[in-house]
Amino acid sequence: MLLRVRSPAGTARITVEPTASGEDFAIMMLDSIPKSERDEIDPNTLRLSNQPGTSGESVPFDALQGRKVGDMGFSHGDLLFLSYKTGPPASSHPTTDASSPHPHPAQPDPAHPHTHLEPPLHGTIPLPDLGNVEEPEVDVYWKSQDGKIRRKRDQVMCRHGEKGMCDYCMPLEPWDSAYIAEKQIKHLSYNAYLRKLLSSRPPSAASSSAVVIPPLTPLSLSVMQPCPTGSHPPFPAGICSTCQPSALTLSSQPFRMVDHVEFADPSIIEGLLTAWRRTGTQRIGFLVGRYDKYEEVPMGVKIVVEALWEPKQEGEVDGLTVETPWEEEPRIAEIAGWCDKGLGVMGMIYTDLTPSDEDITKLLYKRHAQSYTASSLDMLLSAAYQISHPLPTKASPTGQFSSRFVTCCLTGNAEGVVEVLAWQATEQAEAMVKAGIVEATVDPGVVRVRKPGEGEYIPEVFYSFKNEYGIQVKMPAKPTFPVEYLFVNVTHGFPVKPSPLFLSNSFPIENRPGLHDQSMELVIGQLGGILRGCDGEVTDTSTWPPRTKQEVAKWLSDWHLVAFLCMQGIFSLEEQKILARAATVHAHPKDSLAVEQLFASSGWSTLLMLVESSASIRSPPPANPPSAAFDAMGIDSPTPASRQPAPSAQAAPSGERVCPHCTFVNEGGRSDCEICGLPLDG
Incomplete structure (x- = not known):
């Protein structure tokens, strides 16, 4: 990237990579000044601007620290203006000489945006390093779009051809008030509001050669500690109009x-x-x-x-x-x-x-x-x-x-x-x-505004509304105001065609003591119920028929089951990641081998060994011995009417049925278990 830098010493052409740091860029600019004049520069007066003189927006060299050239909004061939004064330093504040190895000046703490460790230079805005901030993908997407509202050609008002455009069909800005009112949208979206703030800046500030200053400033109602002026002791020993928060007027966001x-x-x-x-x-x-x-x-x-x-x-x-x-x-x-x-x-x-x-x-x-x-x-x-x-x-x-x-x-x-x-x-x-x-x-x-205690400062709070005469009235919140x-x-x-990420909800929900509990016995029981009809070996997944593998994969696609298994210590860290991918493999075709990778893991083999050793997939007990055997033992042979019903047909006194797979009590009238989803008839 070629940038032109004009200073009192003349115009220099600097070739810099977008990935270069702001400190390196500052050194390049200083090297373009003759050494005899560079030694006399007051570092506190170094300013970089997009316009000559005082007509543009200038920033100190402090703002270049911790940033990349590509993040500053520069384009190939831009003309920048470097200003400075010669002579001894005029301020005792810590300076930022780009050629010196001094550490970066302290920046505001994100948790306390109004707390500064040192007062900023007069008339400048300290900018922290925002290059490491990872924004959500949806915000990155909207940043890459123009966001305009497309409109079709008006058959009545438009007098031009299909490829023409006029005021009745041209795209609207995403914050257009008429469109928002027509669609009955109560609030602008965050990205539309942000785009509106950026569009309201003067052209000089929005130009590509300007260092973009973030438009959103978080609201703070706390006293600045310490005071930026440094003219009095910290609060509560002293306070002034600079460090005390302003009065707050509540308004609709x-x-x-x-x-x-x-x-x-x-x-x-x-x-x-x-x-x-x-x-x-x-x-x-x-x-x-x-x-x-x-x-x-x-x-x-x-x-x-x-x-x-x-x-x-x-x-x-x-x-x-x-x-x-x-x-x-x-x-x-x-x-x-x-x-x-x-x-x-x-x-x-x-x-x-x-x-x-x-x-x-x-x-x-x-x-x-x-x-x-x-x-x-x-x-x-x-x-x-x-x-x-x-x-x-x-x-x-x-x-x-x-x-x-x-x-x-x-x-x-x-x-x-x-x-x-x-x-x-x-x-x-x-x-x-x-x-x-x-x-x-x-x-x-209603919400109540607290009374200030000892050593506390509570700013005044106001709210406005229209009275019965339609007049806008501003009232102090003493001591309450409406919560709206x-x-x-x-x-x-809800979506018209649901396509959930998790296909099953048969495993119990966590932290419900007394209603139902999560346990490894239940995991083994549910998996054993699926594998009961499997013709192959339980511990050898290669012998499973495709239908069994599909049922197991669907059973695994349960958020509560995945979270439970990841917290039991059976699977290693890498196996837990494979388990999570296997639970959502239907939504990610690229991870189609995740299920097979899970079946080949040692943690899965351990789980199958527990299933095989349990009673959940054992063969049913042999049929009742013939009547001759009962006669030999001197016991009357039981008639079919006197035999006990199978466990799947057992019912609780209230008419509820006990699931033979997970022993969960289901409401009467159900044909399948509410928890494991398997048939109640075995």
Whole structure:
């Protein structure tokens, strides 16, 4: 890449690779200046700009550190302007001489975006290294697209040919207000909002030769520690207008990080509802899914939920208690990533179901516009989880912005049936929870602003609304404000043609003591039931018929089974990865050999040996001895009417049937087991 650099010493042509570091590029620019003049340069005054003089946007040499030339937005042949002053250094601040081996200056901590270890130079913006930030694939995809809304030729208004274009058929920007209103889209997508911010910059800032400054700045409501001015002791001993947070005016968030939640299969929700129906207590589960593009919204993003994981919890009739933080999350996220690239923990879902007093067959309708959609406690929980799951992005100077962690609730609707509600806490809600300035109240529809304690600073909070006369009124939140200011709704749905990543749900769900438990005995029983009719050797998979292999592969395609086996220590780390790929081989044709690789592993051989040694696939006991044998023993021969029924036909006193394969008690009237899916008649 050829770049032209114009300085007071003249114009120089520099050839630099896009992969070169910013420090090397700075050295090349300094080497283009004669040595006699270079020795007199004040390093604090070095500036790089895309326009001559003060008309363009200039950055100090600090901004080049830790970055690649290819990430700075330069193009082949661009003209850059280097400015500096000669003479002794005019500031005692630490300088950034690109030719010196000094370490990089400290950058803002992502967890505390307003905390600086040293004051920045006046009039400059310190830029951290964003080259190592790995953005989700869906965001990378939308960055490569123009995002414009295509329109067909208007048969009435367009007066041109098929290849022409006019104001009535030209593509629209993804944030076009008329289109958004026409399609009744409440919020812009995250990528459309980001594209709108970038388009509002002046042409000089958006040119290819400018160093792009991230447009999103995370909101912080905490006091800066220490104060950038350095003119007073740290808070609470001192505070000024620079380090104290500004007053917050709550407003509707114009965008949302997630536009849609799609459940890959209805059985995902049905599994959570089954636990509530059997126990009458509420349950919570974490959404295991992936990001995908959502075409119904310009530059939209959706979460495709493939499975649930239920953590350890104590359910109650009107609530539940769950452990925080969730200690198993890193392990679950790791296993999910083995099953499918991009699969991970995307949100949470919980039940809030209460039977109606008037009709027990219907649910109470308690979350609606006249009461509340999400309570204050719901919102604080959502914001807390979102803070712990930030979105990695290069559009923020901290490398993180808000979150895509979504919250879903199963509750009753106006018809008394189950309905899914989905939402996200706003960026303002996240900042308020992170600063610890709000708390839940007895009234679920309002949030309370805390009173400042000793050594605390709580900024003023306002909210605006239209009164009964249609006038916009701004009110202080003293001490409460409505909870609807803190969340955005997210749509949800199911695919027309389901194609779930996991084909089976026969294995019990985890952490359900008293309802059903996971165990190796159950794994052996289920696998043994499949292999009972196998003509070949149990431990020699090469003798299995194709149908048996297909049944075993389908049985393995169970999220709860895969997660359980990966945590038992039977399979090595590499074998666990093969097991996860084998469970999703139908969705990845390139991994077609994963099942055969699993069958050839030592961990699988160990599992088959346990199956063979168990009683689950042994031959049935011999038939009853003939009547002559009973006569010889002096015992009356049993008649068919006096014989006990087979285990598969045994029934519990309540009419329920016991599965002969996994011993799970099934509801009466079923022909197959609810857990293992095998016939109840043997």
